[in-house]
Amino acid sequence: MQQSHVWSNGATSNTINVSPVTTSTYTVTGITNGCQSSPTYVQVTVNPEPNIIVNDQTICLGQTATLAATGATTYVWSNGATSSTINVSPVTTSTYTVTGITNGCQSTPSSVQVVVNALPVVDLGTDIILQQGQTVILTATGPGLSYIWSTGETSPTIIVTTVGVYSVTVTDSFNCVTADSVIVTTTTSASGKYEIQKLCFPNPTQDKIFLISDGASILSIEIVDILGRIINIDNSFTQENEKYVINLANLPIGIYIINVFTKEYSKAIPIIKN
Numbered sequence: 001m002q003q004s005h006v007w008s009n010g011a012t013s014n015t016i017n018v019s020p021v022t023t024s025t026y027t028v029t030g031i032t033n034g035c036q037s038s039p040t041y042v043q044v045t046v047n048p049e050p051n052i053i054v055n056d057q058t059i060c061l062g063q064t065a066t067l068a069a070t071g072a073t074t075y076v077w078s079n080g081a082t083s084s085t086i087n088v089s090p091v092t093t094s095t096y097t098v099t100g101i102t103n104g105c106q107s108t109p110s111s112v113q114v115v116v117n118a119l120p121v122v123d124l125g126t127d128i129i130l131q132q133g134q135t136v137i138l139t140a141t142g143p144g145l146s147y148i149w150s151t152g153e154t155s156p157t158i159i160v161t162t163v164g165v166y167s168v169t170v171t172d173s174f175n176c177v178t179a180d181s182v183i184v185t186t187t188t189s190a191s192g193k194y195e196i197q198k199l200c201f202p203n204p205t206q207d208k209i210f211l212i213s214d215g216a217s218i219l220s221i222e223i224v225d226i227l228g229r230i231i232n233i234d235n236s237f238t239q240e241n242e243k244y245v246i247n248l249a250n251l252p253i254g255i256y257i258i259n260v261f262t263k264e265y266s267k268a269i270p271i272i273k274n
Helices: none
Strands: 004-007 024-032 040-044 057-062 065-068 075-079 084-088 094-102 108-119 128-131 135-138 146-149 155-158 163-172 177-190 197-201 207-214 218-225 230-234 243-247 254-262 266-274
Touching: 057 065, 065 108, 075 155, 084 094, 155 163, 155 230, 177 254, 207 218, 218 243
Parallel strands: 057 108, 128 177
Antiparallel strands: 004 024, 024 040, 065 084, 075 094, 094 108, 135 155, 146 163, 163 177, 177 266, 197 207, 207 243, 218 230, 218 254, 254 266
């Protein structure tokens, strides 16, 4: 028995390999012992390659970028993720690739870049102790920066004459933000012999602070928040070396200034409530 085949593309084998770029139909006719069959039709459906769309991102150092791919049913990212979106937090500018798959057809890998901009630099320096009547200039200058201080001022520098915690937030042209703060305290005295040491503990604290004035009696205590608002004033008289208890239990977590007043001097002590 003799058998042969004739395909519409001219091939005469029983199998053929085809690579159409669009959906196409092929016919094949079989011949056995000189008898020819009716043509048989076979369709090869060509699914288009997925067209993956993913946009570049720009972030500031420390931020997270969300990369979202569209155009396919399933995805494979260069970091191993298989969802349509991924969150990445690179510390330097980085490139990621994603491949899409639809109906078994795999796309060409698409690349996406995440540009990482460095944070602006601001340094207000170490904490400052002011003498009586002294002022200090806090500076946060830098090219292309905008400023907002805890005092509400927006200039690169501010003049400080009172105790407190001063902070500045700076923003650069890429909208990247950083901040710094400094604690300003004061020590004033009528004579050097009254520059005494005060014991203040524990600091930080969750509720109570114990204060011992070693060298002078305490006339009053003032608690001030970081915005300079007076929280409490206590004019109770405390003898030298007596323990004075300050209850911070009802205050929110944060930084406070304890202003201590004696007959001869005053001093501001920063306290952390946690």
